[in-house]
Amino acid sequence: MTSPSFVLTLSCTNVPGIVAGVSAYLFEAGCNILDAQQFDDVETGRFFMRIVLNPVGAPVAADALAAGFAPVARRFGMAWTLRDRAERRRVMLLASRFDHCLNDLLYRWRIGELPMEVCAVVSNYPRETYGHTDFGTLPVHHLPVTPETKPAQEAALWRLVQDTGAELVVLARYMQILSDDLAGRLAGRCINIHHSFLPGFKGARPYHQAHARGVKLIGATSHLVTGDLDEGPIIEQDVERISHRDTPEDLVRKGRDIERRVLARAVRYVLEDRVIPNGRKTVVFTD
Structure with missing residues (x-):
């Protein structure tokens, strides 16, 4: 990895607007999505997502990204993590x-x-x-x-x-x-x-x-x-x-x-x- 990148994982009840809400926040935070995977469990009604992203332009810390994402997570009742991929x-x-x-x-x-x-x-x-x-x-x-x-x-x-x-x-x-x-x-x-x-x-x-x-x-x-x-x-x-x-x-x-x-x-x-x-x-x- 030539620049800092992060991985965001989340799960919540599946409702319309989750992907839009996540994508909009990452765009506003100046981040580029490098990889995205998602799964809708039709049996449980749960939605799961994993996104690899990196900031474009000014560097940003994982804590700052997480703080900004918290309102989105609360809106959809997400269980989520955001981690710097460089951390072992x-x-x-x-x-x-x-x-x-x-x-x-x-x-x-x-x-x-x-x-x-x-x-x-x-x-x-x-x-x-x-x-x-x-x-x-x-x-x-x-x-x-x-x-x-x-x-x-x-x-x-x-x-x-x-x-x-x-x-x-x-x-x-x-x-x-x-x-x-x-x-x-x-x-x-x-x-x-x-x-x-x-x-x-x-x-x-x-x-x-x-x-x-x-x-x-x-x-x-x-x-x-x-x-x-x-x-x-x-x-x-x-x-x-x-x-x-x-x-x-x-x-x-x-x-x-x-x-x-x-x-x-x-x-x-x-x-x-x-x-x-x-x-x-x-x-x-x-x-």
Whole structure:
């Protein structure tokens, strides 16, 4: 980006004049629309929009644009955000024994594919578990957990979220079920990768369940975390075709590849303000 640009996302009850009102304000504020996507959910009567814009002429700060847009938002009862695209969100990565998603996210972050600032890596396994992972200077926190220590462990985890200023928490195969309390505290800013194509084959050993059923497709699902286990609004999914020749170990191997790419896409969509909640679902404005 050669000049400052911003992204505006909004949702509200669909009524005439929304696009006109938004466009008129941006014109009056001296802004140029670089990209615009919109969706009218006819089932719920909700309207969703994502606009990428930049000021033409004199520079303007996001706060000033937001202050000017506020009356438009109030008129239509909008839930909305306006963010400078140059600002990188602070992201905390949580992992357990499996490291493929963690390593993939760190790699994509290092090459600039994921515009984020990794503020901490947290695991319930010791750092020595990740012998092939290059953490560099990243702060790595070991927070072991047992059923008896879970409340204290989650309290420490929540303090870490607050102390690091984490805006997004990514469960990169973090094999712990978050309590209702912690899930509620992280509502809207916590992403999980589930090693199954939800809503099927939930629980333990999903690939073995799939193998026993003779499935021809396996998949992975990334979703927002809620208090209902694996029931949060879905952000991204993908599948891989398999055959009767594949063993459970083959499914695990292929599943790792699906999980990596699904989680990476979901994280990027959130970082780029492409995901807007819509009840139990999401609207995802893909590029």
